[in-house]
Amino acid sequence: MPRFPFDAPLLLPYRSYCTGFVCSLKSSKVSAKAKQTEQQDDPGVIAAATAPKRDATLSDETLAVHAGEKMGKNGAMDTDSIATPIVSGTTHWFKSSHDLIAFKEGRRHSFEYGRYGNPTVKVLEDKISALERAESTLVTSSGMNAIVATLLALVPPGAGHVVTTTECYSEARAFIGDKLSKMGIKVTFIELNDMETLKDVLDQGDVTLFYTDCPTNPHLKCIDIKLVAELCHHKGALVCIDSTLASPMNQKPLTIGADIVVHSATKYIAGHHDVIAGCISGSDALISRIRAWNHDLGGAISPDAAYMIIRGLKTMALRVETQNHTTLRMARLLENHPKIERVYYPGLISSPWHHIAKSQMTGCGGVISFEVASDLHGVMRFIDALEIPFIATLLGGCESLVQQSAVMSFWGKSDEEKAKNGIKDNLVRFSFGIEKFEDLRDDILQALEKI
Numbered sequence: 001m002p003r004f005p006f007d008a009p010l011l012l013p014y015r016s017y018c019t020g021f022v023c024s025l026k027s028s029k030v031s032a033k034a035k036q037t038e039q040q041d042d043p044g045v046i047a048a049a050t051a052p053k054r055d056a057t058l059s060d061e062t063l064a065v066h067a068g069e070k071m072g073k074n075g076a077m078d079t080d081s082i083a084t085p086i087v088s089g090t091t092h093w094f095k096s097s098h099d100l101i102a103f104k105e106g107r108r109h110s111f112e113y114g115r116y117g118n119p120t121v122k123v124l125e126d127k128i129s130a131l132e133r134a135e136s137t138l139v140t141s142s143g144m145n146a147i148v149a150t151l152l153a154l155v156p157p158g159a160g161h162v163v164t165t166t167e168c169y170s171e172a173r174a175f176i177g178d179k180l181s182k183m184g185i186k187v188t189f190i191e192l193n194d195m196e197t198l199k200d201v202l203d204q205g206d207v208t209l210f211y212t213d214c215p216t217n218p219h220l221k222c223i224d225i226k227l228v229a230e231l232c233h234h235k236g237a238l239v240c241i242d243s244t245l246a247s248p249m250n251q252k253p254l255t256i257g258a259d260i261v262v263h264s265a266t267k268y269i270a271g272h273h274d275v276i277a278g279c280i281s282g283s284d285a286l287i288s289r290i291r292a293w294n295h296d297l298g299g300a301i302s303p304d305a306a307y308m309i310i311r312g313l314k315t316m317a318l319r320v321e322t323q324n325h326t327t328l329r330m331a332r333l334l335e336n337h338p339k340i341e342r343v344y345y346p347g348l349i350s351s352p353w354h355h356i357a358k359s360q361m362t363g364c365g366g367v368i369s370f371e372v373a374s375d376l377h378g379v380m381r382f383i384d385a386l387e388i389p390f391i392a393t394l395l396g397g398c399e400s401l402v403q404q405s406a407v408m409s410f411w412g413k414s415d416e417e418k419a420k421n422g423i424k425d426n427l428v429r430f431s432f433g434i435e436k437f438e439d440l441r442d443d444i445l446q447a448l449e450k451i
């Protein structure tokens with residue numbers, strides 16, 4: 001399969017970015033075992049079976065399968081089962097009062113209580129840390145939970161200032177605009193790539209955090225993360241990127257300057273349209289602040305859901321690679337189709353966001369939007385004539401999904417509101433799954449004939 005035609009893949013030496021893996025080796029039983037075997041006659045056997053060489057440069061494909069599990073056991077999972085066990089216990093017991101005191105004094109590790117952490121969830125967090133090259137990750141009960149916990153933890157009420165963009169996930173935008181502002185937090189909205197306004201706002205000197213999506217939904221706009229991080233850091237502001245539409249396979253915001261990356265793990269990370277979750281990755285210091293807040297919010301995920309995501313992640317590299325290719329090929333085809341007016345996809349050379357995407361992504365993901373040369377009802381006929389995709393509002397999973405934004409998200413809303421959000425009646429958002437390209441192509445082309 002040909003690679004996505006961007007230059008070099010964003011494959012970074014694991015060691016430089018993933019301190020989580022190194023830490024877990026240092027602190028776990030695995031490292032003790034590995035150390036022991038180093039001193040024995042045949043050091044290779046167990047060491048190789050339990051821990052990779054620390055300076056190994058591992059690819060995302062390998063990390064998605066092994067990180068957090070074979071590579072970096074967390075010590076509480078004393079098992080030789082290949083599949084990570086679902087530890088369903090809600091609380092963890094102590095052998096004695098002394099044992100409990102050792103835990104309280106930080107001399108012994110325990111998960112104590114399920115809302116504060118769980119061994120299965122910890123495996124998932126370590127896997128995501130490896131993929132995002134993060135020191136630490138917190139997995140939450142939904143993407144919105146991840147966003148809200150991050151904002152509440154990092155932006156002080158009464159004194160904070162959040163800068164965000166007019167196009168970003170609608171519920172996050174509403175939370176920032178309606179709720180944070182009621183907590184005495186200053187909120188400024190800017191156009192996604194209006195760097196001059198961003199500089200002016202930063203010059204006020206009180207910005208706590210810049211928050212946006214990259215790419216955005218549904219117009220797939222991209223922001224220059226490196227540039228934004230430079231500007232924000234210069235003025236002491238943190239940068240949080242919602243990287244859901246890219247997936248950890250295609251973009252690693254932490255490696256290009258962002259302080260925090262959040263995902264709706266409901267999308268590419270879980271990948272099967274069957275579990276809702278979110279995650280937040282960044283430095284130990286920032287994530288532990290957010291973790292403390294999330295303990296109060298009670299946003300813990302169940303170990304069963306965590307297991308499903310661990311399982312889903314094993315195939316993320318394969319899924320996303322297929323989605324990248326299918327979507328790019330379809331975007332190119334639709335761009336030249338007489339019944340299509342406009343295609344939004346940063347992988348297209350004609351996209352105004354292409355140069356930014358090319359500089360910070362290794363593929364552009366499975367979501368594409370396009371305007372059909374027809375009206376509301378013509379596009380409804382197109383959607384209803386499609387045989388493979390479901391009409392549903394999600395993205396990133398195995399099944400292709402399609403939606404007409406004017407119907408799915410803006411039905412009953414005013415023309416003014418639609419115009420403000422750039423939503424035309426003929427706009428279609430398509431999330432490509434992992435079905436065969438030719439089948440999807442033929443289905444879309446036959447449906448376009450039914451308008």
Ligand SMILES: *Cc1c(COP(=O)(O)O)cnc(C)c1O
Pocket residue numbers: 142143144145169213217242244245263264265266267276277278
């Ligand atoms: C879906 C989505 C969210 C919200 O995630 P949930 O898991 O539904 O809570 C946040 N940001 C983006 C970009 C999304 O696509």
